[in-house]
Amino acid sequence: MAFVTDRKRAAGLGSTKSGTEQHWHMQVTSVILLVLVPLFLIAFGPVVGEDFAAVQAQFARPFPALVTAAMLVVGLNHFRHGVQVLIEDYAQGTTRHVLIIAMIAVSYGAMLTGLYALARMAL
C-alpha cells in the first residue's frame, strides 16, 4: 500500500514529460527515413539475386555500404521506438517490460550484425 494520494500518484505523468521526447524521436527518424528508403532501395535492390562476387563487390563500394549502414541504424532505431508503442498499447505489467527489453535487444542485435557484415565486406 503506497502512502500517497491518487492526485500525487498521477502528478508528473502527463504527456508533457518523456512522451514528447519519444514523439520527436519518431519525427526525426521518419524524416530521415523518407530520404533513406529510396536510396536504400536503389543501393540494395539491384544486387538481390546476384552471385556472391557481385554482392561482395556491391557492398565494397562506399555508396551502397554507407546507405545500407544508415538504413540499419536509423530504421532499427525507428522500429525500436515504434514497437514500444505497440507493446505499451496491448501488454501490461511484467509482460510489457519483458517484451520491450526483448525488442530493444532484437533491434540492436540486428543493427550490430548488419554493421559487422557490412564492415567485413567494405573494409
Place this chain on the structure above:
Amino acid sequence: MADVNRGNRPLSPHLQVYRPQLTSMTSIINRLTGNALIFGALLIVWWLLAAASGESYFAFVDGILTSWFGKLVMLGSIWALWYHTLGGLRHLWWDSLRGLEIETAEKLGWAIIIGSVVLTILTVIVL
C-alpha cells in the same frame, strides 16, 4: 481517499464497437506494416551476414531469400516499406496540423493505398 477499484476500471470502447472506416483501417495497416517490417529486416541482415561469411553459406541463405517464400516476404516488405513511408508522411503532415478534415484525411488514405501499390510495382520493374 477514493482508492477503490485501482487498476481494475472498465476500458473505453475499442475497435469492436466502431464501424470500420478508411481512416481507421489505413491507420491499423500503418502500424501493422511498420512492425511487420522487422521480418524483412532480419532476413536482409541474415543475408548480409552470409554474404560476409563465405560463398557456401551465402549460397544457402541466398537460396532462401530467392525462393518463392523469400520472394514473397521481399515483395511484401517492399510494399510494407512504401505503405509505411507514405503513412509516415501523412503523420508528419497531420503533425503540422494540416489535412485533418475528414474529407482530406480520406483522400490521403486513398493516396497511401494506391501510391504504395504503384510504387511497389515501379520498384519491382525498375530494380
